[in-house]
């Protein structure tokens with residue numbers, strides 16, 4: 259057993275204490291500082307947090323990895339003829355599954371306990387993702403994408419298999435098909451997630467009329483748009499590194515000011531490693547570079563708390579016996595800043611990679 263003594267952060271807040279871990283990385287006991295009774299093998303000073311949850315990935319993109327080309331973003335990622343969709347269509351199934359599995363292993367070893375994944379390729383794509391994640395201790399929240407949103411039968415099959423729909427943008431889709439799909443997702447109590455205002459500003463009201471559960475990017479959204487999103491109670495996932503590759507910066511500062519409890523996502527695996535330490539650091543540093551600083555506390559919540567609450571797994575954002583948790587050997591002088599701007603996977607004591 260390992261005891262980590264120092265600070266504990268979870269959805270209840272931050273405070274001093276200790277956490278005992280078993281050899282499989284599960285929390286055995288949590289207690290107040292100075293009350294450690296059992297004798298562990300090792301005592302380490304550090305911080306314990308919930309596992310991280312990635313607010314937006316495209317794991318299927320793991321089949322490819324190069325410097326992003328410079329054409330407009332749409333030529334790379336837009337369905338059905340963008341580069342990534344041609345690659346997905348031409349790669350054998352077993353290669354896709356293996357690439358996703360390798361990525362998931364890396365995420366797990368890097369302290370991530372879950373991801374909200376937009377999986378293209380309809381029911382087949384979801385089945386591939388499930389196979390890739392089999393027996394890995396990582397919560398996959400799957401958002402599937404029908405090939406034809408106008409086909410109610412296909413939409414129904416995707417919704418039966420997945421946690422919801424993960425669609426491209428409102429402007430790319432026929433409004434009537436989208437409305438029917440949104441209605442069906444709501445009827446089944448499933449998620450509707452969409453990309454929105456990524457490379458150009460989209461009118462926000464027709465999007466909000468669909469009653470989405472989650473909007474991704476909002477890079478080009480105006481402040482009044484964000485106010486409307488906040489008033490509608492819709493969650494937002496920001497992807498700062500992914501946006502930066504194409505010359506954009508998401509409005510984290512405004513979201514914080516407006517009280518939108520956002521998530522952070524690493525987006526396309528082909529361009530960005532799904533490493534939330536890197537994402538947190540970039541999000542923070544880039545916000546200061548643009549004179550629109552966001553606080554480390556807000557960023558910590560966007561990775562360790564908000565996503566778990568959004569997918570209705572709030573217990574995953576608690577450090578409690580029986581759960582897995584992230585233990586870091588880091589200085590404790592300024593915990594949120596250490597976690598956001600200085601911690602790396604090299605600081606992880608637990609979980610031990612599978």
Ligand SMILES: [Zn+2]
Nearest residue numbers: 316453474525
């Ligand atoms: Zn995306």
